[in-house]
Amino acid sequence: MYLIANVVDGSSIANEPVHQFLEIYENFMPGWLAMTLAVILVVISQIKINVTNAYSGSLAWTNSYTRLTKTYPGRMVFVLFNLAIALILMEANMFDFLNSILGFYANCGIAWIAVVASDIVFNKYILKLSPKVPEFRRGMLYNINPVGFGSMAVSAILSILVFFGAFGSAIKPYSPIVALVLALVLPPILAVATKGKYYLRRTDDGIDLPMFDEHGNPSDELVMCHVSGMEFERPDMIASNVPGPNGEKQYISSLSLSTDKTGEHILPPQ
Numbered sequence: 001m002y003l004i005a006n007v008v009d010g011s012s013i014a015n016e017p018v019h020q021f022l023e024i025y026e027n028f029m030p031g032w033l034a035m036t037l038a039v040i041l042v043v044i045s046q047i048k049i050n051v052t053n054a055y056s057g058s059l060a061w062t063n064s065y066t067r068l069t070k071t072y073p074g075r076m077v078f079v080l081f082n083l084a085i086a087l088i089l090m091e092a093n094m095f096d097f098l099n100s101i102l103g104f105y106a107n108c109g110i111a112w113i114a115v116v117a118s119d120i121v122f123n124k125y126i127l128k129l130s131p132k133v134p135e136f137r138r139g140m141l142y143n144i145n146p147v148g149f150g151s152m153a154v155s156a157i158l159s160i161l162v163f164f165g166a167f168g169s170a171i172k173p174y175s176p177i178v179a180l181v182l183a184l185v186l187p188p189i190l191a192v193a194t195k196g197k198y199y200l201r202r203t204d205d206g207i208d209l210p211m212f213d214e215h216g217n218p219s220d221e222l223v224m225c226h227v228s229g230m231e232f233e234r235p236d237m238i239a240s241n242v243p244g245p246n247g248e249k250q251y252i253s254s255l256s257l258s259t260d261k262t263g264e265h266i267l268p269p270q
Helices: 002-006 017-025 031-069 075-091 094-126 146-163 172-194 254-258
Strands: 222-224 231-233 237-239 251-253
Touching: 017 031, 031 075, 031 254, 094 146, 094 172, 146 172, 237 254, 251 254
Parallel strands: none
Antiparallel strands: 222 231, 237 251
């Protein structure tokens, strides 16, 4: 806003970070020093941002890919994949259409954040239909929970339609509000309609060891995964539906269970 309001032709350079810092620094230091510091700050901040995004993005890609395909190619594959997407966007001069991308993405982002907030506030603490302890292990969850997935899909799709003018130009600027309102209202409605049935497929993971220690922290006790032969901490483990050679109970890690293509290790629903 400072560049647009105070610099000639500022609107054409306002989306370039180096100019944002340069215009401020030049007010109280020589031009050469202002340029040097502006470039250093931009380079450091961009490296930090891109490394963080590459790593966190690879987590999301890996989890989604493993969950859908039941294969685990390794996180490094998706670090490179994420970097490739970033490079393509950069070479395509993303700044030229950044506002359109962010305007479109904002509707999805608002829908996602508001659905999570609504589920926590209303379904977890007020209606008490959502479990207090978050669950992530395959076998303990249904493939799709209509409360979260349905709420986000409806709110995001309708708000995007509003964003592109499907319901007229008068309501078009209010697409983020449409996303927010729907995302806040739909989760408790769907949770009540389904009676919270699809939050948990099971409530017992088949392991007798406590999930938490005496201080309420996740237990660090190690349990052997009979598929990978590696030890994992208690919260990451679940009983396997496949008994041992002598009929004894065996345990499997969430990663090994995620790559179980046949589903033979998954415990039956309760």
